[in-house]
Amino acid sequence: MITMIIAYGSHTGFLEGKNMQVSEQREELVSFVELKQLARRHLPSNSFLRNILLSEPDLLPKQVALGKVEIYIPLLYEELKQC
Numbered sequence: 001m002i003t004m005i006i007a008y009g010s011h012t013g014f015l016e017g018k019n020m021q022v023s024e025q026r027e028e029l030v031s032f033v034e035l036k037q038l039a040r041r042h043l044p045s046n047s048f049l050r051n052i053l054l055s056e057p058d059l060l061p062k063q064v065a066l067g068k069v070e071i072y073i074p075l076l077y078e079e080l081k082q083c
Contacts, residue, residue, distance in 0.1 A: 030065035032056050035072070042080060049075050 036053055043050035053072065060068070 028062040029059040030062050030069075031059055032065065033058050035069075035076075039076070042083060043076075044083065047079060049079050 032053070036056065036058070039047075039050045039053040043053075049072070053076075056068070
């Protein structure tokens with residue numbers, strides 16, 4: 001089973017340099033660390049999928065990560081069947 005970890009990043013804006021906090025935006029981030037570790041341990045070094053996964057950042061915005069996971073997970077299972 002692959003666990004996705006959700007983290008929160010924050011950004012604080014300032015209004016016209018007055019040190020007044022305008023807003024804090026929280027963006028859900030998903031960790032690809034475990035998926036990358038799985039690829040590193042179980043896929044051959046010449047695997048295209050392994051190289052793609054290892055090139056991903058450790059944390060991605062949730063919406064971006066979900067789109068990629070929909071593609072990567074079926075491909076990962078197919079490659080693991082062949083190993």
